[in-house]
Amino acid sequence: MSKKTVRVSLSALVIVGALSFLMYSSISEGAEYYKYVDEVMAEPAQWEGKRLRVHGYVLGDPLFNPTTLEYRFTIQANGKTVNAMYQGVVPDTFKKDAEVVVKGKLNGDTITVEKDGIMAKCPSRYEADALPAAVR
Amino acid sequence: MATLGTFLILAAFVVAAGAFAAGIAGGRRRSLALTDGAVGLSHVLTGLTLVLSSIIVYAFVVGDYSIKYVNSYSDSAMPLFFKLTSYWGGLDGSLLFWVTLLAIFASVAIHVNRERHRLLIPWVVAVIAATQMFFLFLMVIHNNPFETHLFSTPADGRGLNPLLQNFYMIIHPPMLYLGFVGMTIPFAFGLAALITGQLDDSWLRAVRRWTMTSWLFLSLGLALGGLWAYEELGWGGYWGWDPVENAGLLPWFTATAFLHSVMVQERRGMLKVWNVSLVIMTFFLTIFGTFMTRSGIVQSVHAFGEDRELAWMFTVFMIVILTVSFGLVIWRMPLLRARNELDSWASREAAFLANNWILLFSAFFVLFATMFPTISEALRGERLTVGPPFFDKWMLPIGLMLLLLTGIGPLLAWRKSAMSNMLHQFLWPAILGVVTTGVVMYLGANFWAAGLCFGLCAWVFTTIVQEFWRGSGVRQRATGTDRFTAMIGLFARSRRRYAGYIVHLGIVLIFFGFAGNGFKLEEQINLEPGQEVAIGDYVVKYDALKVTNDAQKQMITGHTTVTKEGAALGGMYPARWFFNGREDEPTTEVAIRRGFADDLYIVLAGYELETQRATFEVTVNPLVNWVWFGFGILGIGTILSLLPERAMAYAAAKSPAGAVTTALLMVFALGAFAPHAHAQHVENPQVVLLVPRSPDEKKARENIICMCGTCGRKRVAECTCGTADVMRQEIAALIAEGKSYDDIVDYYVTKYGSQEVLAAPIDKGFNRLAWFLPYAIGALGILVVGGVAVRWTRRGGDTTAPAAPADTAAHQAREARLDDELRDLD
Numbered sequence: 001m002s003k004k005t006v007r008v009s010l011s012a013l014v015i016v017g018a019l020s021f022l023m024y025s026s027i028s029e030g031a032e033y034y035k036y037v038d039e040v041m042a043e044p045a046q047w048e049g050k051r052l053r054v055h056g057y058v059l060g061d062p063l064f065n066p067t068t069l070e071y072r073f074t075i076q077a078n079g080k081t082v083n084a085m086y087q088g089v090v091p092d093t094f095k096k097d098a099e100v101v102v103k104g105k106l107n108g109d110t111i112t113v114e115k116d117g118i119m120a121k122c123p124s125r126y127e128a129d130a131l132p133a134a135v136r
Numbered sequence: 137m138a139t140l141g142t143f144l145i146l147a148a149f150v151v152a153a154g155a156f157a158a159g160i161a162g163g164r165r166r167s168l169a170l171t172d173g174a175v176g177l178s179h180v181l182t183g184l185t186l187v188l189s190s191i192i193v194y195a196f197v198v199g200d201y202s203i204k205y206v207n208s209y210s211d212s213a214m215p216l217f218f219k220l221t222s223y224w225g226g227l228d229g230s231l232l233f234w235v236t237l238l239a240i241f242a243s244v245a246i247h248v249n250r251e252r253h254r255l256l257i258p259w260v261v262a263v264i265a266a267t268q269m270f271f272l273f274l275m276v277i278h279n280n281p282f283e284t285h286l287f288s289t290p291a292d293g294r295g296l297n298p299l300l301q302n303f304y305m306i307i308h309p310p311m312l313y314l315g316f317v318g319m320t321i322p323f324a325f326g327l328a329a330l331i332t333g334q335l336d337d338s339w340l341r342a343v344r345r346w347t348m349t350s351w352l353f354l355s356l357g358l359a360l361g362g363l364w365a366y367e368e369l370g371w372g373g374y375w376g377w378d379p380v381e382n383a384g385l386l387p388w389f390t391a392t393a394f395l396h397s398v399m400v401q402e403r404r405g406m407l408k409v410w411n412v413s414l415v416i417m418t419f420f421l422t423i424f425g426t427f428m429t430r431s432g433i434v435q436s437v438h439a440f441g442e443d444r445e446l447a448w449m450f451t452v453f454m455i456v457i458l459t460v461s462f463g464l465v466i467w468r469m470p471l472l473r474a475r476n477e478l479d480s481w482a483s484r485e486a487a488f489l490a491n492n493w494i495l496l497f498s499a500f501f502v503l504f505a506t507m508f509p510t511i512s513e514a515l516r517g518e519r520l521t522v523g524p525p526f527f528d529k530w531m532l533p534i535g536l537m538l539l540l541l542t543g544i545g546p547l548l549a550w551r552k553s554a555m556s557n558m559l560h561q562f563l564w565p566a567i568l569g570v571v572t573t574g575v576v577m578y579l580g581a582n583f584w585a586a587g588l589c590f591g592l593c594a595w596v597f598t599t600i601v602q603e604f605w606r607g608s609g610v611r612q613r614a615t616g617t618d619r620f621t622a623m624i625g626l627f628a629r630s631r632r633r634y635a636g637y638i639v640h641l642g643i644v645l646i647f648f649g650f651a652g653n654g655f656k657l658e659e660q661i662n663l664e665p666g667q668e669v670a671i672g673d674y675v676v677k678y679d680a681l682k683v684t685n686d687a688q689k690q691m692i693t694g695h696t697t698v699t700k701e702g703a704a705l706g707g708m709y710p711a712r713w714f715f716n717g718r719e720d721e722p723t724t725e726v727a728i729r730r731g732f733a734d735d736l737y738i739v740l741a742g743y744e745l746e747t748q749r750a751t752f753e754v755t756v757n758p759l760v761n762w763v764w765f766g767f768g769i770l771g772i773g774t775i776l777s778l779l780p781e782r783a784m785a786y787a788a789a790k791s792p793a794g795a796v797t798t799a800l801l802m803v804f805a806l807g808a809f810a811p812h813a814h815a816q817h818v819e820n821p822q823v824v825l826l827v828p829r830s831p832d833e834k835k836a837r838e839n840i841i842c843m844c845g846t847c848g849r850k851r852v853a854e855c856t857c858g859t860a861d862v863m864r865q866e867i868a869a870l871i872a873e874g875k876s877y878d879d880i881v882d883y884y885v886t887k888y889g890s891q892e893v894l895a896a897p898i899d900k901g902f903n904r905l906a907w908f909l910p911y912a913i914g915a916l917g918i919l920v921v922g923g924v925a926v927r928w929t930r931r932g933g934d935t936t937a938p939a940a941p942a943d944t945a946a947h948q949a950r951e952a953r954l955d956d957e958l959r960d961l962d
Contacts, residue, residue, distance in 0.1 A: 004477075019497065023504065023530070026530070027505075027508065031508070031512075031520040031521065031522050031526075032520065033519070034509060034520065034521045035519070066751065067662055069661075088660055089739070089741035089753050092721065092722050095720075103523070
């Protein structure tokens with residue numbers, strides 16, 4: 001290997017290394033833990049205040065205050081439940097029994113969902129397998 | 137039908153295998169017969185896939201619901217148009233569509249390059265056939281689109297998801313597929329070059345156009361996807377860093393990098409390993425993107441469902457691609473040595489290198505962040521996700537850096553730029569860039585990046601204008617014509633360069649649109665009828681909630697009236713549609729008022745029928761239309777760059793001096809005299825079309841056009857916007873006053889000051905000319921075209937006749953070869 005090759009590969013290595021480190025460190029502040037309700041509620045204290053994405057199903061009809069746009073609902077997965085509080089506009093598919101992922105932080109037994117933090121699974125985006133039972 | 141389809145898929149697989157084997161054998165033995173056989177088989181395969189596509193389309197049109205795929209993605213009530221496009225509505229059909237496109241592309245590419253790249257052709261056929269075999273294999277054992285119901289045939293299909301019944305969804309997937317599939321051709325040529333060791337720059341010339349065409353389709357596909365999301369999904373944005381979107385973006389980055397670095401290899405003989413690696417990576421990423429979205433490996437709200445088996449098959453295929461391709465690269469490393477070295481960092485090749493690194497890093501970053509949940513689960517057993525803010529944080533500076541380089545790269549000289557030259561090139565752009573940033577910041581950009589983005593847009597824009605101005609100035613002095621003619625001549629002479637600038641101009645406009653995001657206003661509010669909300673310059677007043685039905689759906693519509701700085705703009709009607717049979721999945725029908733400065737975007741987010749209260753999400757999206765506009769310019773630039781050289785040279789040589797300027801002036805003049813837009817066409821789903829009460833009223837409605845200015849001059853009887861409704865009421869009132877049809881026509885002609893309001897000019901006197909003119913022009917055009925054609929053929933005959941040699945077979949071969957070479961020459 002010539003001297004130049006060594007120099008080029010060394011500097012490439014340094015740049016790639018630095019960028020990877022930057023990415024890794026910024027990920028740890030930007031990342032969210034992706035958990036099912038039961039995983040979170042098995043040990044709620046551990047998740048207190050951490051950025052979470054909680055996956056589960058809406059239990060019962062969500063309570064809605066039309067003047068403040070506040071939603072209060074419960075999501076459940078594998079037998080455990082957690083309350084959630086949200087203010088804002090929800091997706092079309094958000095309703096009773098919908099499969100949702102909510103983004104927010106846990107305070108006690110309630111998840112405070114951040115703005116635009118409710119994602120409801122699009123039931124039949126493209127695939128017929130995912131069609132709701134009623135249509136199938 | 138279905139049995140025939142299944143049989144033909146098997147047959148296609150056999151033919152592909154045959155083409156693969158014949159290609160390899162032909163390449164190894166250098167046998168012309170075997171190569172011809174492979175080429176023939178690949179054309180046969182194209183025929184087979186076309187037949188297969190016709191069968192599935194036919195099944196959709198006649199509604200053969202015994203086929204599962206047809207049953208899942210269509211129903212009898214769907215319009216014919218959507219039945220046709222249901223073809224690619226699901227995975228199985230998409231695979232077939234993919235193979236069909238690939239086969240067509242392959243046939244074209246092989247035919248075009250058959251003489252010029254004779255040595256490469258057998259290997260090209262083999263590589264493409266291998267890819268086709270993979271997709272056909274998937275269809276044979278896993279996703280046969282012709283699979284039928286075993287027991288009972290359903291009476292009707294399940295219908296296509298309402299979200300997909302949108303204009304953009306018809307053209308968006310095929311565009312993306314064209315882009316994805318097209319990248320296979322450069323890959324095949326790259327591998328063939330590696331295998332045969334024909335690693336001079338000739339294979340690059342064969343693939344540059346292919347890559348550019350595919351890149352164009354990919355760009356347009358991404359833009360259309362964004363437009364669809366913006367109009368149909370109702371969250372006020374067009375890009376959400378969803379894995380599905382990212383899958384389309386990844387190969388776009390590497391293809392963009394390739395289109396730049398290929399110039400470095402052509403000019404300076406450097407970056408050979410890099411270029412061939414980029415081609416391989418681009419192809420790999422198209423397959424990887426498909427894998428990522430189709431196999432369920434990445435969890436996403438939009439992912440298409442989990443499929444372990446499919447995931448495994450894709451993984452094996454991808455491992456094969458990577459080992460074979462990079463194995464070949466390493467094997468051929470000695471042949472890929474660069475002819476030159478980098479002379480200076482202030483050179484164009486260095487700028488291109490930087491651009492390549494950034495683009496490659498973008499691809500790497502997006503890939504990493506998209507796969508991060510999967511990676512973290514594999515490494516730490518814990519699923520960590522990253523959201524759009526994380527992408528934004530990284531891609532924002534990356535995008536700005538690329539924009540900066542867009543201005544620098546093309547202006548630097550190859551090898552080394554002298555300091556004085558750089559000052560000459562960059563002084564004005566830099567001044568304007570800094571001034572713009574300053575002004576925007578002073579005017580109150582709440583976000584530093586937005587200000588910087590505007591500044592960089594100004595910077596790149598100035599470099600482009602300066603290039604055109606200086607270039608045309610030089611040519612003007614040299615040829616003695618006027619400025620515009622010189623500019624067109626400039627274009628014809630070095631088309632790649634100036635078309636490239638137009639593409640860059642498109643990029644500038646796109647970024648200009650992105651920068652608008654920094655000034656986005658958003659309001660979520662619950663209103664009673666009569667209440668209003670102010671946002672930016674707009675005031676949105678909520679009037680009422682109405683429920684209506686048509687054959688397909690129930691519509692809940694929020695009626696609002698919008699004023700801007702006190703001036704009434706008219707009604708906007710955001711709605712929810714509940715399609716029959718899919719009542720639990722209402723679609724959001726966004727009301728958008730488009731404008732150059734900003735879009736007003738209203739979503740009916742929620743409502744209570746009893747109380748008439750409704751929740752609205754109102755967004756003001758500044759400059760968003762510039763993004764779409766920019767993509768349009770980018771497309772035009774790319775097409776100009778792809779046009780055959782001869783066409784341009786001919787146009788430039790034949791047009792008399794001054795013709796261009798005159799033509800341009802005429803276009804501008806026409807633009808200036810074009811009727812002024814009075815209002816804007818806004819679809820009002822509640823408009824009720826009353827039956828006309830007298831023949832005169834009917835006649836008036838059919839002969840007077842809607843004056844909203846944006847519905848494309850629809851007749852008042854047909855237009856569904858608010859303006860047309862008002863006009864219909866006017867007509868009704870006039871009829872009630874006892875006015876005749878002619879009186880109504882007079883009334884409107886006086887009101888608008890011209891016959892512009894009439895669907896057709898009154899047939900008398902001077903106006904007869906208007907009736908006659910189109911026919912006259914048409915006839916004249918036919919005469920001119922015919923005459924020119926006759927002259928050309930005559931001239932062609934004159935020159936070739938004496939030169940025709942006796943040995944016609946060899947002559948034809950040489951001609952074909954010459955044709956081939958000329959086609960690729962630019």
